[in-house]
Amino acid sequence: MPLLHIENLSVSFETASGAFLAVDSVDFDVDAGERLAIVGESGSGKSVAMLAVMGLLPPTATVTADRLEFAGRDLRGLSPRARREVIGGDVAMIFQEPMSSLNPCFTVGFQIKEALAAHTDLDRKGRQERAVELMRQVGIPEPERRLTAFPHQLSGGMSQRVMIAMATACRPKLLIADEPTTALDVTIQAQILDLLVELQKDHDMALILITHDMGVVAETAQRVVVQYAGQQVERQDVFGLFEAPHHPYTAALLDALPDRASGNRLPAISGVVPGQGDRPQGCLFNPRCRFADETCRKVVPPRQPPELGEALCHYPLHREEKAA
Amino acid sequence: MFRFVLQRISLLIPTFIGVSIVAFAFIRLLPGDPILLLAGERGMTAERYAELQQVYGYDRPLLVQYGDYLWGILQGDLGTSIVTKRPVLSEFMTLFPATLELSFCAIVFAAALGIPAGVFAAVKRGSWFDQTIMGTALVGYSMPIFWWGLLLIILFSGILGWTPVSGRISLLYYFPQPTGFMLIDSLLSGQEGAFKSAVSHLILPAIVLGTIPLAVIARQTRSAMLEVLGEDYVRTARAKGLPPLRVVGLHALRNALIPVITVIGLQVGVLLAGAILTETIFSWPGVGKWMVDSVFKRDYPVVQGGLLLIAGLVMVVNLIVDLLYGLINPRIRHN
Numbered sequence A: 001m002p003l004l005h006i007e008n009l010s011v012s013f014e015t016a017s018g019a020f021l022a023v024d025s026v027d028f029d030v031d032a033g034e035r036l037a038i039v040g041e042s043g044s045g046k047s048v049a050m051l052a053v054m055g056l057l058p059p060t061a062t063v064t065a066d067r068l069e070f071a072g073r074d075l076r077g078l079s080p081r082a083r084r085e086v087i088g089g090d091v092a093m094i095f096q097e098p099m100s101s102l103n104p105c106f107t108v109g110f111q112i113k114e115a116l117a118a119h120t121d122l123d124r125k126g127r128q129e130r131a132v133e134l135m136r137q138v139g140i141p142e143p144e145r146r147l148t149a150f151p152h153q154l155s156g157g158m159s160q161r162v163m164i165a166m167a168t169a170c171r172p173k174l175l176i177a178d179e180p181t182t183a184l185d186v187t188i189q190a191q192i193l194d195l196l197v198e199l200q201k202d203h204d205m206a207l208i209l210i211t212h213d214m215g216v217v218a219e220t221a222q223r224v225v226v227q228y229a230g231q232q233v234e235r236q237d238v239f240g241l242f243e244a245p246h247h248p249y250t251a252a253l254l255d256a257l258p259d260r261a262s263g264n265r266l267p268a269i270s271g272v273v274p275g276q277g278d279r280p281q282g283c284l285f286n287p288r289c290r291f292a293d294e295t296c297r298k299v300v301p302p303r304q305p306p307e308l309g310e311a312l313c314h315y316p317l318h319r320e321e322k323a324a
Numbered sequence B: 001m002f003r004f005v006l007q008r009i010s011l012l013i014p015t016f017i018g019v020s021i022v023a024f025a026f027i028r029l030l031p032g033d034p035i036l037l038l039a040g041e042r043g044m045t046a047e048r049y050a051e052l053q054q055v056y057g058y059d060r061p062l063l064v065q066y067g068d069y070l071w072g073i074l075q076g077d078l079g080t081s082i083v084t085k086r087p088v089l090s091e092f093m094t095l096f097p098a099t100l101e102l103s104f105c106a107i108v109f110a111a112a113l114g115i116p117a118g119v120f121a122a123v124k125r126g127s128w129f130d131q132t133i134m135g136t137a138l139v140g141y142s143m144p145i146f147w148w149g150l151l152l153i154i155l156f157s158g159i160l161g162w163t164p165v166s167g168r169i170s171l172l173y174y175f176p177q178p179t180g181f182m183l184i185d186s187l188l189s190g191q192e193g194a195f196k197s198a199v200s201h202l203i204l205p206a207i208v209l210g211t212i213p214l215a216v217i218a219r220q221t222r223s224a225m226l227e228v229l230g231e232d233y234v235r236t237a238r239a240k241g242l243p244p245l246r247v248v249g250l251h252a253l254r255n256a257l258i259p260v261i262t263v264i265g266l267q268v269g270v271l272l273a274g275a276i277l278t279e280t281i282f283s284w285p286g287v288g289k290w291m292v293d294s295v296f297k298r299d300y301p302v303v304q305g306g307l308l309l310i311a312g313l314v315m316v317v318n319l320i321v322d323l324l325y326g327l328i329n330p331r332i333r334h335n
């Protein structure tokens, strides 16, 4: 039984100009101790899908799914109280902007211990000890002193370490990291990623890593979901994906990888992710696809078999190699 | 921190001088002569008039009078009432507890109702509750105090007979007033029914005086909460699985209170201005009513001194609010 089992999850927002489908029937299966990456450009609905799992979307969002299960329990059937026990306890999430994700009015220690108070029966002394241990675990020097610091006294990297300490405080079975390094300096990015993978391995925790950086995917993930305009356009293990991407969008993302040696960022794919008003007919990627033909512009593409990366495409790439 | 306080205090000096000039000029610009008013209906001879003018020093040039007045202030002497012959400062001190008690109860009433109303309105944004609260706040904000006070008196005192019309306590009670605060003194007196009587006298004026601050606080709380509820750290608090009451009432409200407390502090000026009217309507023996009476009697020293004291008070309170702001906002405290 997978830890997280999601089938046909859709999220639409009520907006002034009508409903907007931000997530379009996506599926996730995450096993215990597994590292899954979700990649895609800005606006492809990565955050929204995960916020739907956490139940953190605003009331303007309508969430529908055939299945939304964690450890065999249907999350939708739970009372708000029972759901809060899962959220923050068994499933934790960290965010893109660590500096604004911590409450400026409370000390770091207060915010970590508060999570412990909500989900464990540690007493005051136990919480203090555990907080120090967590701070040490995420690599913060002088943990006792730092616990009394306010968030504005910390750098971005430190804040994200605190967020990680807070998220892992109650030993979650699944950690969702939403672009945890995007807002940080390049040198710090690698440290934070290493820390996440290390914690994931040490505690045998599942990790969902949201990113738009294929480099990050290569370094951390075991399995990859590529998302475009709310749809999952390809699902593969990481080696297969880098070796033989089947969806032209995946291939384009890989082509846009910056040359690490020279540090130059290659030109990204031209065009943008379609928004509310400009969703094309047929394949959503067709206006930006090098291979698109008349069929792609008219007909909604089929889901290919697992050998072809479950690509949502009429003409998946690298088909011949797979056949051979 | 110490330097900050000194800096703020030095900024107060020009304001203070400005207020002293305004206070001095205001009462002299009004037509009417204090000495003639003292004499009353009988009038007086021209010699007697000239003599009194000299006694009070009103025959000297205005600039000299002002210099004299300023010199007195610097020595802590605010002059003596020409009507009661008592020092202005000691009159103020006797009457001020009544005003303080009324203002304090008014602001407590306003905050106790306004903050929760603003929070609920923000959480239930766009609901009928929100719209009702904000509509009411708009009405309350533009309510003429005089009219509102009379309306409440007619309803609760006149028609329903629930509350007395004027004063701080029923004449049936008499006891020493060590603190000057009727609520406390009536409790200390141990006399049966005294506290209840004090409360029933206080309740209408406090509501009248608190109405505008209530509206302001409710609106400010709502807008501050709306802003804060969209912040990332509120999402983090939810992601931790905290109950909604804690997310809203602690994580969000703690941040929203920063601007709200500032606004409450700024209401002190509004409150004292409102107290003048409210005390007059309810015959509340505080400094507001005292000032109005003195203006009618052209009691120059009282009007000058009283205005100066009230203005000084507002400035000090604003200073305290500024310091408090640093205390409740960690980002400022540590810079």
Ligand SMILES: Nc1ncnc2c1ncn2[C@@H]1O[C@H](COP(=O)(O)OP(=O)(O)OP(=O)(O)O)[C@@H](O)[C@H]1O
Pocket: A013, A015, A020, A022, A040, A041, A042, A043, A044, A045, A046, A047, A048, A049, A058, A060, A179, A212, A275
């Ligand atoms: N509260 C909301 N109301 C309306 N639309 C929303 C809301 N939140 C997100 N969206 C829309 O949903 C789409 C997907 O957003 P999402 O934040 O999931 O993208 P993302 O893939 O995480 O992008 P990024 O890399 O920028 O984080 C976007 O077009 C966004 O404008």
Ligand SMILES: [Mg+2]
Pocket: A046, A047, A048, A178, A179
């Ligand atoms: Mg996102």
